[in-house]
Amino acid sequence: MRREAHAGRARKRKQAEENSRRVSHSSNTDAPRTNKQRLAAAELQKKGGAVSFKDLDYKSAARHFLDGVQLLAGCQNPSGETAKQVNELQLSLLLNLAMCWLKLEKWTKAADTCSDALKIDPTNGKALFRRATAHEQLGDVDKALADGKAATPADDPAIQALVKRAETKIAKRVENEKAMYARMFSN
Numbered sequence: 360m361r362r363e364a365h366a367g368r369a370r371k372r373k374q375a376e377e378n379s380r381r382v383s384h385s386s387n388t389d390a391p392r393t394n395k396q397r398l399a400a401a402e403l404q405k406k407g408g409a410v411s412f413k414d415l416d417y418k419s420a421a422r423h424f425l426d427g428v429q430l431l432a433g434c435q436n437p438s439g440e441t442a443k444q445v446n447e448l449q450l451s452l453l454l455n456l457a458m459c460w461l462k463l464e465k466w467t468k469a470a471d472t473c474s475d476a477l478k479i480d481p482t483n484g485k486a487l488f489r490r491a492t493a494h495e496q497l498g499d500v501d502k503a504l505a506d507g508k509a510a511t512p513a514d515d516p517a518i519q520a521l522v523k524r525a526e527t528k529i530a531k532r533v534e535n536e537k538a539m540y541a542r543m544f545s546n
Contacts (some may be wrong), residue, residue: 394434394441401427401448408455421459427452450479457489469493484511484518491521500528 391400408423431449434441453476460469473490476483491506504525510518 391430391433394437394445397430397434398441398444398448401430401452404430405448405452405455408452408459412455412459417459417462421456421463424452424456424459428456446479450476450483453479454483454485454489457486457493461489461492464496466493466496470497482509482511484515487511488515488518488521491518491525495521495525500525500532504529 391397404423404427408420408427411417411420411423428449431445431452434445437445453472457469457472457476460466460472470490470493473486473493476486477490480486487506487510491503491510494500494506495503504522507518507522507525512518
């Protein structure tokens with residue numbers, strides 16, 4: 360009975376090691392060289408990041424997504440269908456990475472990552488909403504409002520709530536400025 364339990368644990372440990380080798384390209388001495396290899400490795404990083412994110416391990420997920428982005432950055436002159444695949448996967452990785460930064464409360468990194476995603480797709484609603492969220496947390500309500508209004512779908516309750524919060528903060532700021540100027544010039 361003890362041998363069976365020990366063999367079961369050894370099997371699980373071996374399986375876990377195999378899974379980590381499959382997911383992490385950094386442990387692989389054969390670095391991907393071709394665009395196709397880079398796409399495949401980045402896809403594995405995305406899957407590894409999704410597993411970590413699901414397990415609420417946002418730091419590990421961010422590392423996987425960042426590794427995937429870096430792999431795709433090394434693609435050499437992708438064209439046609441390959442370029443489309445690289446852009447789609449890179450956009451997905453960047454959006455996932457931005458979500459990790461938001462969960463980790465790394466607001467500036469989240470905003471920057473969303474800006475990178477918007478270079479690929481300037482009208483991406485998720486990127487605009489996540490960047491608006493980061494700007495709101497950084498206290499830049501004007502940028503949060505602009506991104507929130509540009510995010511789609513506009514009827515999304517989360518987007519509407521963000522826009523309303525930003526508009527309320529801006530209105531309060533304007534009111535405070537008016538009161539301050541009134542005090543300054545009333546003397």
